[in-house]
Amino acid sequence: MEQAMAELPLIFFTTLAPIGSGAFIVFAMAFFTMRFSDEQMKKLDRLTVIPLVVLAVGFGASFLHLATPAHAMNVFTNLGSSPLSNEIFVGVVFFALAGIYWIVALSGKLSLNARKGFIAVVAIAAIVFSCFIGAAYMMDTIPSWDTPYSILEVVGFCLLGGSLLGMLVLGLAGCLDGAQRGFRKIVFAIALLGTLLMVCSLVAHFTMVGSLSNSLVDGTSVTAEVTSYLVCSVVLAIVALGFEGGALLKGTSTSLMAIGLVLAAVAIFIARIVFYAMQMSVGL
Amino acid sequence: MVQYAFYFDGTRCTGCKTCELACKDYKDLDVGFAYRKVYEVTYGDTQKDSNGCVVSTCGGYTVSMACNHCYEPACTKVCPTGAMHKDGETGLVSVNVDRCVGCGYCHMACPYDAPKVDRAKGHSVKCDGCVERVTNGEKPVCVEACPARALDFGTVDQIAALGGTQANIAPLPVPTYTDPNFYIKPSDDAQPVGSADGKAVNPLEVL
Numbered sequence A: 001m002e003q004a005m006a007e008l009p010l011i012f013f014t015t016l017a018p019i020g021s022g023a024f025i026v027f028a029m030a031f032f033t034m035r036f037s038d039e040q041m042k043k044l045d046r047l048t049v050i051p052l053v054v055l056a057v058g059f060g061a062s063f064l065h066l067a068t069p070a071h072a073m074n075v076f077t078n079l080g081s082s083p084l085s086n087e088i089f090v091g092v093v094f095f096a097l098a099g100i101y102w103i104v105a106l107s108g109k110l111s112l113n114a115r116k117g118f119i120a121v122v123a124i125a126a127i128v129f130s131c132f133i134g135a136a137y138m139m140d141t142i143p144s145w146d147t148p149y150s151i152l153e154v155v156g157f158c159l160l161g162g163s164l165l166g167m168l169v170l171g172l173a174g175c176l177d178g179a180q181r182g183f184r185k186i187v188f189a190i191a192l193l194g195t196l197l198m199v200c201s202l203v204a205h206f207t208m209v210g211s212l213s214n215s216l217v218d219g220t221s222v223t224a225e226v227t228s229y230l231v232c233s234v235v236l237a238i239v240a241l242g243f244e245g246g247a248l249l250k251g252t253s254t255s256l257m258a259i260g261l262v263l264a265a266v267a268i269f270i271a272r273i274v275f276y277a278m279q280m281s282v283g284l
Numbered sequence B: 001m002v003q004y005a006f007y008f009d010g011t012r013c014t015g016c017k018t019c020e021l022a023c024k025d026y027k028d029l030d031v032g033f034a035y036r037k038v039y040e041v042t043y044g045d046t047q048k049d050s051n052g053c054v055v056s057t058c059g060g061y062t063v064s065m066a067c068n069h070c071y072e073p074a075c076t077k078v079c080p081t082g083a084m085h086k087d088g089e090t091g092l093v094s095v096n097v098d099r100c101v102g103c104g105y106c107h108m109a110c111p112y113d114a115p116k117v118d119r120a121k122g123h124s125v126k127c128d129g130c131v132e133r134v135t136n137g138e139k140p141v142c143v144e145a146c147p148a149r150a151l152d153f154g155t156v157d158q159i160a161a162l163g164g165t166q167a168n169i170a171p172l173p174v175p176t177y178t179d180p181n182f183y184i185k186p187s188d189d190a191q192p193v194g195s196a197d198g199k200a201v202n203p204l205e206v207l
């Protein structure tokens, strides 16, 4: 647990980055299934700064993890071979794509079709980014992390947290008034899939770590320490999904959406504590 | 290219930790940092049998280890900056402090727990094989400090000829992960890799 707390900046980064990037998936769904007035579009474009700020805070937190952030430009040296270089590269590409989308959209020069194409690319990049965040922890000398669960968990965070943040922003922009059933169903399906991925991967991951052992600890003592955290995270994620479902039934409730988002963010934060606490080397 | 290797003779080591302290002194390391560490393994118990005789299954041994300057280093593979690198001439693995961001990935990846980020210094630190001594024809400080002559250092051919086998006892992992340049002559009590009896019992000291 001490080990997990030492990674606090990374816990923040891996919580905020999937949530911030995931919001763009819901924007994409909205543009593909609904029509907005110029007024709504303008407001939404202005508020698109919110997920970008969430992302930026996440990146800022990741800098705090480095002992010498001044050398940060060197991190792309081993692009291709170092999973960390790859993660940061994909993250920077995503941030640039989302930022450019935002600036072009704000300038009002984006036709509806161009917007759809652009946001689809950003939405796909969001999923790819989450995959690379998870993959950064997969190395053969840390068997407790060297599993696809490391990736699936983060994709789950992105879909659940991102759908809530995206819906909150859409709601604040007044884009959900009279939102179609079809759109609401899609968003709920995304959130449900996210919750399932997050919860099932976490539980499976936890069980897998329990079966490991190395020359310092047995997996069972590692998992015993995080059991209560795991339960909290799973319960909070399901309750957050419930809030999102409730908000979607009504169609416009930004307050339910906001509560759901906070709960999801806390659930993801705790899931990351569990993850870092489950680090077990093959040796020492 | 030459490749250097360390040797550890488990039949000679008394667990005195002079090697560890000599290194700390020579490298001027602060509390919380040690490039060479002595892992202690103890196991078994002592009981009275039905006849009242005391029987014991206890055993214990030590392993003194620093960075193994592996052929396939886990640390260099994950390092994003290339700061952690294997020297083409000597095969020694060290940190280029002008490149290191201090991300700690090398520390996570190394299965021998050799590198560690020193936030005060702003980069990762670890055993560099006393490269300046070695290029002067001397041996690393730890090797020369050992009062029991349990350590040695030389080219991998010289070291392999001393009669040990490539690091293959608990609490170390199997050598296939990184192909370490570390040869061990095990003591009688030494346990195989992965043995339930082969746990390091001094974690607070070595981690």
Ligand code: SF4
Binding pocket: B066, B067, B068, B069, B070, B072, B073, B074, B075, B076, B093, B109, B110, B111, B112, B113, B114, B115, B126, B178, B180
């Ligand atoms: S022992 Fe660890 S730090 Fe040293 S070369 Fe091998 S993997 Fe790298």
Ligand code: SF4
Binding pocket: B078, B079, B080, B081, B082, B083, B084, B095, B099, B100, B101, B102, B103, B104, B105, B106, B107, B115, B117, B123, B124
């Ligand atoms: S701490 Fe430095 S040497 Fe270690 S992986 Fe990060 S950049 Fe490389």
